[in-house]
Amino acid sequence: MKPCPEEIVQYMHDYLDGEITRRDEQILKEHLEKCPACQEHMDQLSRSVAFLKSASHIEAPEGFSNRVMASLPKERQSAGVRRWFGRHPMLAAAAMFMLLAGLALFSNFNTSDQQLAVSTQPNLVVEGNKVTVPEGETVKGDLVVRNGELHIEGEVEGDVTVINGSKYMASTAVVTGRIEEIDRAFEWLWYTIKSGVKEGLSVFEGPDAGDEEE
Amino acid sequence: MEDIVKKRIKQVLKGDQSAFEEIVSLYQNRLYQVCYRMLGNRHEAEDIAQEAFIRAYINLHTFDQKRKFSTWLYRIATNLCIDRIRKKKPDTFLDAPVPGTDGLDHYSSLAHDSPLPEEEVEKMEQQERVQYEISRLPDKYRSAIVLRYIEELPLQEISDILELPLGTVKTRIHRGREALRKQMKKL
Numbered sequence A: 001m002k003p004c005p006e007e008i009v010q011y012m013h014d015y016l017d018g019e020i021t022r023r024d025e026q027i028l029k030e031h032l033e034k035c036p037a038c039q040e041h042m043d044q045l046s047r048s049v050a051f052l053k054s055a056s057h058i059e060a061p062e063g064f065s066n067r068v069m070a071s072l073p074k075e076r077q078s079a080g081v082r083r084w085f086g087r088h089p090m091l092a093a094a095a096m097f098m099l100l101a102g103l104a105l106f107s108n109f110n111t112s113d114q115q116l117a118v119s120t121q122p123n124l125v126v127e128g129n130k131v132t133v134p135e136g137e138t139v140k141g142d143l144v145v146r147n148g149e150l151h152i153e154g155e156v157e158g159d160v161t162v163i164n165g166s167k168y169m170a171s172t173a174v175v176t177g178r179i180e181e182i183d184r185a186f187e188w189l190w191y192t193i194k195s196g197v198k199e200g201l202s203v204f205e206g207p208d209a210g211d212e213e214e
Numbered sequence B: 001m002e003d004i005v006k007k008r009i010k011q012v013l014k015g016d017q018s019a020f021e022e023i024v025s026l027y028q029n030r031l032y033q034v035c036y037r038m039l040g041n042r043h044e045a046e047d048i049a050q051e052a053f054i055r056a057y058i059n060l061h062t063f064d065q066k067r068k069f070s071t072w073l074y075r076i077a078t079n080l081c082i083d084r085i086r087k088k089k090p091d092t093f094l095d096a097p098v099p100g101t102d103g104l105d106h107y108s109s110l111a112h113d114s115p116l117p118e119e120e121v122e123k124m125e126q127q128e129r130v131q132y133e134i135s136r137l138p139d140k141y142r143s144a145i146v147l148r149y150i151e152e153l154p155l156q157e158i159s160d161i162l163e164l165p166l167g168t169v170k171t172r173i174h175r176g177r178e179a180l181r182k183q184m185k186k187l
């Protein structure tokens, strides 16, 4: 018996894909009629396909979408900002420039702000890079310390933010607001954007600025 | 439907997280089904389908809105399934076909950890058997076969989902059918 033409199996698959030419289909048909082995092969393929198609439809379990929604990361303000930056890199660069320029400008007029930990809070004690809220004293308003050690022994009526520094809380310490430590430059940048110029870089121009240049 | 989806995508991108829920509802059955057929386990299927939606949400800004959303979503899900399968069975991660066997014997000998004895298989109910035979397919062929015969997607869309040339998709489906035929000769 002559071996079957090699392309017959290929024609079978073309047929099953619904992509067989009229001519090839004719060749396949004629061959199957006279070749029981290929007829069997074709039947097995067709049965396999029918078998697959008999798979019942499967649906997602009850409550699936609720569980997905509950596990999505919370949409934070910064996520939106970051995405916006991703899509508008040029605008983002321009905005960043304006922001930094604005901060630099603003700092010249802002040295009397109460949040300038080193120079304007009367009840803060500053020794070197160590800033202390003494026991029994109360700092009214937010407290931000950068490049320094913050020792809290008294009370802060507001948020405490330590940037590139460390903080020590005595047992007597009371902070009514949130306590945040920011170490990486990136986070610092976001913090600046988030909180705006009011408690931003300007807070630390002054005595500290000179130290950094040494 | 794609129009509604694109509208919802825009809302999500503007920060309206709740608009994502409709997207999940529209695609959850299809995605879960693919994962279930690929992995053969309901618990894992839910795990991976959920992960796929979360990744879609996080990376939504990278989705090209000129394209079909379902294709993108299926791609995330099938990639996660394939990763999961490979992590489970590191020894089957052999990509090169053995010369002269067109890869089939090589793959089918490794495809299922421990093929069940024949009498066990014969006792199976029809639906159990379907899943068993799919799970025995080498994963390369399995994804193409599942997308073709369970999801009933056109070849071109499968090629977009798997990011493979159309010819490769056809070959995988052909080989998948042949592998299935050999598995089931006695049906």
Ligand SMILES: [Zn+2]
Residues within 6 Å of the ligand: A004, A005, A008, A031, A035, A036, A037, A038, A039
């Ligand atoms: Zn023949």
